[in-house]
Amino acid sequence: MNVSVAVARKGPPKPADSVSRIGSNLAPHEMRDPFDIGEALTALAGSGDPVTVYSGILDPMLARIESVDPELPHFVFDFTGSALPPGGPATFVATIGGSAKLQFELDSDWSTLPGQPHLVPADFPEACLVLNRRSARRVETPVGGNYSATFNLSNKQYELPLYDFSQGGVGLRATPEQCFGLSVGKKLMGVRLELGPALVVVADLEVRLLRPFRTFLLGEQVQIGCSFASISMQMQQTLERFVTTGLPERRMVKR
Template identity: 25%
Template sequence: MVSEASRPDAAGNLDLARYTLTARVEIAHHLRAIAQAGPMVTVFSNRGRTFILTRFLEVDAKAGVLIFDWGSNPETNRQMLESERNVFVCSPDGVKTQFVTGAAREVEYEGRQAFEADLPEQVVKLQRREYFRIQTPVVNPLVCLIDDFPEGPVELPLYDISLGGIALWLPTASAPGFELGQRYERCRIELPGVGPLNVALEVRHHLTVQQRNGNEAKRVGCYFLNLRPAMENLVQRYVAQLERERRAR
């Protein structure tokens, strides 16, 4: 199991402040809309080692609480109650929402068990569909060929993709050549069923991930530079294709 830090982040290389709700009224309104729409919500607990799938049942702005459905697994429910920090992630209609709460409490809601947590102090809400980030396949992963890497062309597997950019896995946590701000002008990704994506990249952020074997790996978030309309269209088509495949499963 990867660490909680390796979960898809809410906004990748975007300016988070532009997409963060901080007013209690706005937060309650947005979470209430999610509750009414009824999508599944993933809640990571126990430092990201466990998760439950749930739905929001009620948002009480006056009491400052969020009530969400009891999970199906007794053990993960127990770990949820013992977790001091919980990360909520959902994507209703492709608009990704992520926030963090403190500990959850067991309550009764309409005659059945439920969880209750204090409303979060802030909620990250991606309002633009085209920046929705989606993980790329693990089996037969996409690779990015960086042709102008200083030590010669290198191929790196992708972790995810969006119209804003991509995340790449480095071969080792200490691999050189991917410092923040580093740019590569000649990069190519073959998008199955769509075509070749030729882009320029700039390294914007790093994330160290704890693997199952205890070793550390590093993921780097890269921003597309001056993405041409034709290339934007390819990315949009591929993201839509992956989303259709995910929903079909």
């Protein structure tokens, strides 16, 4: 399958973007397949999400992943605006798609590329820890129900099926053609979310994930993961009540 999905890359990371290490009291799973590791690194390179670097007793440093070559396997860090770690082991932590935390360790002299003092090449880690950060219960939408997201973007109207939702966001599904104009980081304003016959929510969303996949019945599809860009206490309580018990009457809740 060859699906091209546009990604809006974020700017250089700021100190506030630092991500903490996975706590020893948590239970992440280990990812060792080079293909899966390459996919995770490629997602970070595409989005420009920050990577926090812990090296010895130094304060955390920030980097991004500039490029990934899964064939070698090899990738390149971009330390623009930040110091380089000293030679030796370092721990790297990042979030992917707003729903998972990725952590891995590398041991290197952190030599830069010739003539490019901010770019540092590295080999794939042998393993990564992955912690699913979805704490909110997610509800899968039933087949045949009225669950959709309707919004306007660049003078184009979108109406996409909703496949799950939670207090933190929603998951949409689309064909590659329907995704034209969407990209990671894109803000979707005034989205009308039909959550079945009982609830309509109007909210602002941010696209956090675009993942191509293929189904037997529908062919090529793209999973679109969106988080609520801002959510009021009223909306959060309404969604919590709906997710856990359902609502008896149809109502409109705005952001």
